[in-house]
Amino acid sequence: MVKIKACCGKRDSGQRETPPQSVVPFSREGKWTRSLPLRKRVSLSIAIIAMVNSTQQHGQSNASSEGPLADSLSNPGSSIEEFHTRASVYEWSPETQGIIFSSISYGIILTLIPSGYLAGIFGAKQMLGAGLLISSLLTLFTPLAADFGVALVIVIRTVQGMAQGMAWTGQFTIWTKWAPPLERSKLTSIAGSGAAFGSFIILCVGGLISQALGWPFIFYIFGSIGCVCCLLWFTVIYDDPVHHPCISIREKEHIMSSLAHQSSSPRRSVPIKAMARCLPLWAIFMGFFSHFWLCTIIITYLPTYISSVLHVNIRDSGVLSSLPFIAASSCTILGGQLADFLLSRDLRLITVRKLFSFLGLLLPSLCAVALPFVASSYMTTIILLILIPGTSNLCDSGFIINTLDIAPRYASFLMGLSRGFGLIAGIISSTATGFLISQDSVSGWRNVFFLSAAVNMFGLVFYITFGQAEIQNWAKERPITRL
Template sequence: MSTMVEAEATVGGIVNDGTLNTAQVQTSKKGFCSVRHGLALIVHLCNFSISTQQMNMSIAMPAMVSNTALPSPANASTERPPTDSQHNWNETLSEFKAMAAMYNWSPEIQGIILSSVNYGSFLAPIPSSYLAEMFGTKYLSGAGMFITSVLTLFTPLAADTGVIFLIALRIIQGIIQVMLLTGQYSIWPRWAPPLERSHLIAIAASGSVLGSFIILLVGGQLCQTVGWPYVFYIFGGIGCVCSFLWFALIYDDPMNHPFISTSEKEYIVCSLAQEDSPPGWTPPIKAMIKSLPLWSILIFHFSDSWLYFVMMSYLPTYISSVLQANIRDSGMLSALPLVSICICIVPGGLLADFLLSRKILRLNTIRKLFTAIGVLLPCVFFTSLFWVRSSFSATVALLILFAAAKSLTQSGAFVNFMDIAPRYSVLLRGLSQIFCYIAGAISPTVSGFFISQDSEFGWRNVFLLSAAVNIAGLVFYLIFGRAEVQDWAKSRQSPTSEQTE
């Protein structure tokens, strides 16, 4: 696989002074018509498919379980959706019984099933980071996309066979999905110019948000009309199509792409050469362990993912049990917050790049400001849900505001590892994924325990604990976070000096 060092030699003459002339910049900056933006769009579509496969169990769970409707609190919602929800709920349960099997899973078992996709995920990031650097992400991620999509097609069969088989399938699926989400980051050190990094990654990452939005929007409708197994059949099939697109259109670096223009190729290579941090795999482990800026990013990934996985796993159940909405409505209502993320995430990345390119704010300030706003406001909105549960419209409004503000973290701490160590971005992405999925394995299980112990105050405890964990991670990040390339991540002349750090 070509490296950026080889690419610099291939372009010839243009990288020697490490600068770009005006003509090169103007001819290579083609906005959203450039090959690099097209690449971000393909990654966006594949992230869309991965997200639907991660979320399909959350939306199908109320339809799969015969006792999902938890006892309503004494002062539960008095303002209802503009439908005859309880009547529709009873009709829905009857329809499910006729169309697909239902299972007598307790809230604890449901929490384990929802968490199981993350149980083995922390084992995959580091190996997948290494494999992506060794063999390239084109074939590694393409094969993983196809395999996880096929496993999605077999999910209904696994549920019929037994809960152990279902949990095992979800664990395997989670490991493969982590390989996809980690390996794709080997693309950006070779494709994303530093001044475009925030919005290119935001475009790719927004696919996950769009996937969550679509599965929540149509998943409940599919469950109610044709049966919950089709949630897995349809989105598993879409994943297979995305895997073929990945094989056909993704290339590991600009030098191997058959359709990229010479001017764009030169612009990308020269921009990355100025960073003096070509991709590499031999990391200075001791220096990384001692790096507080790195630990601030990893801890923030854990704390933010705790709240994210609680929301994504339990939002449909919360809406159906507390607000007494039927399965179809709960899915559609759960999708509304993701609309605001889809609207805000890419402009947030563009705003971050604008503030940086115009030198309005320092990069370190941008990362911390976006992260702080993306944590503090959502925590206020999230914890307020328990106290406005009697109002349907207020609950929906808070969820939308929560998601809109949360999208800013994508241009903050979530892209920060590309700032401190771009040459080790895949490895650091893998490390951050470990912390994300440890949180994902713990938080839904803990939430299921709280809810099963107390159907009323359990939700309050879930909201407060999630906000507390998220704010604790933010405080650590604000104190120790940095946005400049760290000494241990810079390119050096002597390989031995790097290994002995």
């Protein structure tokens, strides 16, 4: 495996060679790029339980001009417990919560495609780092925004989504320059596990923070951590091994020789028409759409589902909601290791991609369909909720990195476009979930999971039918006709 070194120096809270033997089993670059943005999204998922829990706060559906923080500053003797008990609570209906949850996806869509293309031209480090920094700063200001009303929260979340769109696509430009083809499944899956691990941390700790200090501190603490990590990013990360000051000559030669067949020439045009007629590319898009439909529901609504169906407090809800994501992180890493092992045994690349796509879409669908029928069993419900994101993340070794196989020259741009389809699914699923559960909680959740399974099956059939792993003609190294 390739070693990527760091240079020593009212409130919201992707040609076979023998790699060098001295290697490190993870990538700091990849893990950071996947975990930080998701922390900002999951912060709201756990905090909103307290934010809309009117049983904790009577008569404070809106924050006054002199909120808990202002009172605390004017009265240094006030205790943390007093601050917590006076944290604002808002009258946000399930429909409103669905709009708030989906607003971040609207923002990501606005920057996803242009940032992916620009990252491929100008380099990912600066753009990705800026996106992470902006997102972290906005996390700090989210509680204040909630005091001014739900409209400002939606605006803040939308701008935050724009920043996260910059962060998401840049990482794939890095992988096209750092990851040898036979190690891409392993490296990208290890990096991808950072997203699940970040969700695990914030859900596990978020409930405890909310109960001990008040829900605003979920945003203050994780927003501050994000800002510190951004400083480290700008200091130690490099776009490619050529410019890295600390990488060994042997490792640099290994990476560069393994990527020699890939184009590194500047791209001044993108073959849009050829892409639009490419069924293997549409198969990837449909896979993303289906995968993100269910994943978005789990990421945003899991604490709410556990709280409402299992009837537990915010602390226990946070801890229980974090368990599926540690399983997702483990399955992502194991899936990448297994995928590269199968490739080393001369299994066809497309067979591996379709196998992991099959498992990553079918297994979570089965678990989702079973959930409404086991709601009375506490342990069975928790097991199924753990299996959904865990098995779903097997897709990381399937269609999610398939663009690196069929069009490495345009990997960053196409990953942005692919995620755009996923975000559209996320917007629809978040809004639809809020609407369905507002009508009737029991039948609403059943319809949510049945619909998610149906969408997954559509994406699975489409990808199995049209998915490929060969470099497409329009993505090969040759002059491209301008549109």
